[in-house]
Amino acid sequence: MNILVTGGTGYIGSHTCVELLNSNHSVVIVDNLINSKIETIDKIQEITGKDVVFYEKDVTNKESVDEIFSNHKFDGIIHFAGLKAVGESVSKPLDYYFNNLVSTMVLSKACIKYGVNKFVFSSSATVYGDNKVPFIETMELLKTTNPYGETKAMSERILTDTSLANSEFSVALLRYFNPVGAHESGLIGESPNGIPNNLMPFVSKVAKGELKKLSIFGDDYNTVDGTGVRDYIHVVDLAIGHVSAIEKLNSGVNVYNLGTGKGTSVLEIVNAFKEVNKIDIPYEIVERRPGDIASCYADANKAKKELNWEAKKDINEMVRDSWRFEKNYNI
Numbered sequence: 001m002n003i004l005v006t007g008g009t010g011y012i013g014s015h016t017c018v019e020l021l022n023s024n025h026s027v028v029i030v031d032n033l034i035n036s037k038i039e040t041i042d043k044i045q046e047i048t049g050k051d052v053v054f055y056e057k058d059v060t061n062k063e064s065v066d067e068i069f070s071n072h073k074f075d076g077i078i079h080f081a082g083l084k085a086v087g088e089s090v091s092k093p094l095d096y097y098f099n100n101l102v103s104t105m106v107l108s109k110a111c112i113k114y115g116v117n118k119f120v121f122s123s124s125a126t127v128y129g130d131n132k133v134p135f136i137e138t139m140e141l142l143k144t145t146n147p148y149g150e151t152k153a154m155s156e157r158i159l160t161d162t163s164l165a166n167s168e169f170s171v172a173l174l175r176y177f178n179p180v181g182a183h184e185s186g187l188i189g190e191s192p193n194g195i196p197n198n199l200m201p202f203v204s205k206v207a208k209g210e211l212k213k214l215s216i217f218g219d220d221y222n223t224v225d226g227t228g229v230r231d232y233i234h235v236v237d238l239a240i241g242h243v244s245a246i247e248k249l250n251s252g253v254n255v256y257n258l259g260t261g262k263g264t265s266v267l268e269i270v271n272a273f274k275e276v277n278k279i280d281i282p283y284e285i286v287e288r289r290p291g292d293i294a295s296c297y298a299d300a301n302k303a304k305k306e307l308n309w310e311a312k313k314d315i316n317e318m319v320r321d322s323w324r325f326e327k328n329y330n331i
Ligand code: NAD
Pocket: 006, 007, 008, 009, 010, 011, 012, 013, 030, 031, 032, 033, 034, 035, 036, 057, 058, 059, 060, 079, 080, 081, 082, 083, 084, 099, 103, 122, 123, 124, 125, 176, 177, 178, 179
């Protein structure tokens, strides 16, 4: 297949491009580089030994998107492009609603116009809100605690309604749990701007000595050791999930959790990082972070059954690969 990947120089997009190319698909990337670097294109090509086409464009811009769709015949699109910082979405809601919703609408319209019938969308487990774990695709979605989460829930609705009105237009709504880790080559990984908000990049910066200590947000949750529990998934497993989703896409709207089905606490992550990488992670317990829930993990059976996909890499591989990338390449 010839696949348009929006946000393809970003963290999850770059790993997915590698896996698409490894599965003999061809890839056109569009990214405005607001949260990624052009060098990632060379790295994708170095890892795979294959070429990609790259457009530095904004996918909220109708003319730019039209130009790309008229230059290529796509079999499908994977739409990663978006803003994703939860805290920033609270202070800049309009930036988030504009970027994340207009991009989805402009791209869907182009798909309908040019007859591109497979649309894979980056959604998030955040759409489940504070439901009872494990989260399963059939659950009623609860209100999210921030504008970022709302953009994901709204994008899901936009794509669902578009598919209902256009029977040829098939959609996969992929709800990611907590992506971590990096490619084994160490060439690509997660490089957040400034001080990281997410746990694994923060722990990596503490390990590197760039940050003094980790603040663990609360140890009084009703979980195994009182710290928050999440379903961490290796980014390479997640990337392979996208290849399965676009190759096996059924007609209509298809919702899949992409997670491991296992919950891991903050302290378990810290201890695994210490043991596997033989490095100390100083930490202190602080107040709960507003908006956090105690536990979030997937029921991962639907993707296994319908996409023949399941996550294979364990926590030890996740902390090892995160650290390799941070130590050697993330400057
Ligand atoms: P990322 O920031 O590394 O990648 C997103 C890419 O999109 C970046 O390269 C950025 O430059 C680009 N981009 C943003 N707006 C654009 C626009 N208007 N036009 C063109 N390019 C644009 O983030 P990521 O972690 O790889 O996430 C990819 C997708 O997955 C996002 O939609 C995100 O919301 C979603 N997601 C991420 C996580 C996570 O924890 N990383 C979890 C669930 C869902």
